[in-house]
Amino acid sequence: MGEYTTVYRNGKxxxxxxxxxxxxxxxxxxxxxxxxxxxGDGSLSGGTHTGPGVVDLNLPTGRTPARLVRELRDAGFxxxxxxxxxxxxxxxxAVDIGSSKLSASATWQVSEYLAGGDGLxxxxxxxxxxxxxxGDWYPYTGRHGFDWQAWQQARRLRDRLAxxxxxxxxxxxxxxxxxxxxERLS
Numbered sequence: 001m002g003e004y005t006t007v008y009r010n011g012k013x014x015x016x017x018x019x020x021x022x023x024x025x026x027x028x029x030x031x032x033x034x035x036x037x038x039x040g041d042g043s044l045s046g047g048t049h050t051g052p053g054v055v056d057l058n059l060p061t062g063r064t065p066a067r068l069v070r071e072l073r074d075a076g077f078x079x080x081x082x083x084x085x086x087x088x089x090x091x092x093x094a095v096d097i098g099s100s101k102l103s104a105s106a107t108w109q110v111s112e113y114l115a116g117g118d119g120l121x122x123x124x125x126x127x128x129x130x131x132x133x134x135g136d137w138y139p140y141t142g143r144h145g146f147d148w149q150a151w152q153q154a155r156r157l158r159d160r161l162a163x164x165x166x167x168x169x170x171x172x173x174x175x176x177x178x179x180x181x182x183e184r185l186s
Contacts, residue, residue, distance in 0.1 A: 004052060004101060012038030015052040018096045022055070025075045029068070031060035036091055053099030054106045056082075057092045068092055078113035086120060093119070 003017035012035040026032055037056040048054050059065055065081035069092060072079035078095040082088040095106050095113070102110065109119040118124045 006039070006052075009033075009035040009038065009055075012036070012055070014038040014055055015096075015099065015101075017099065018053050018055060021075050021077070021096060022057075022094075025071050028075075029060075029063065029071055031063055031068075033060065033092075034058040048093075048095075048103060048105040048109060051099075051103030051106055052101050053096035054102070055094050057094060059090060059092065065090075065092065078110050078119065080113075080119050080126065086118075095119075 003020075004015045006013045007016045007019050008014075009019055009022070014035070022033060035055050035057060039050075039052045039054065057068075059068065059081075069079045069081050072092065072094050076097050078097055080093050081090070082093050083090050095102065095109050097110050097113075099106075112119045113126070116126050118126050
């Protein structure tokens with residue numbers, strides 16, 4: 001079963017890779033998303049959903065849209081919370097950035113996301129405050145799509161290095177303090 005094999009969530013088709021990434025986010029948050037629209041009929045979305053990797057999701061009870069969008073973005077999705085102000089029923093629109101088979105509209109939305117836009121026609125900025133740093137996940141997308149495990153390992157390694165750097169600073173200051181104490185005692 002390849003990463004672009006069609007699978008279903010709530011009867012809505014999507015590539016296996018997109019569903020796998022969604023499941024990782026769900027596991028991390030302890031929620032289950034309901035998929036309102038998957039791959040297929042793009043007539044309701046300006047063609048965005050005609051290619052694989054684009055989904056519209058519900059807002060699980062008890063979770064803030066900002067937190068859901070943040071987690072999806074951290075997992076390699078260009079994601080936005082759509083509201084009545086945007087002309088939609090409230091939902092989260094998510095594009096799998098690492099998908100190599102996005103429709104032209106979805107590819108445009110990814111470029112909008114990277115430029116800080118809202119992914120809608122016009123030149124409006126993204127209203128959701130949290131942005132994934134462009135270079136954070138980009139090395140982990142390639143011809144096989146977003147590599148969640150490599151990205152997670154890199155984030156853990158970065159966190160460990162930060163902890164080690166903090167310990168080294170602490171040990172250095174302790175060493176200086178001990179040296180001054182020894183100089184006073186001699």
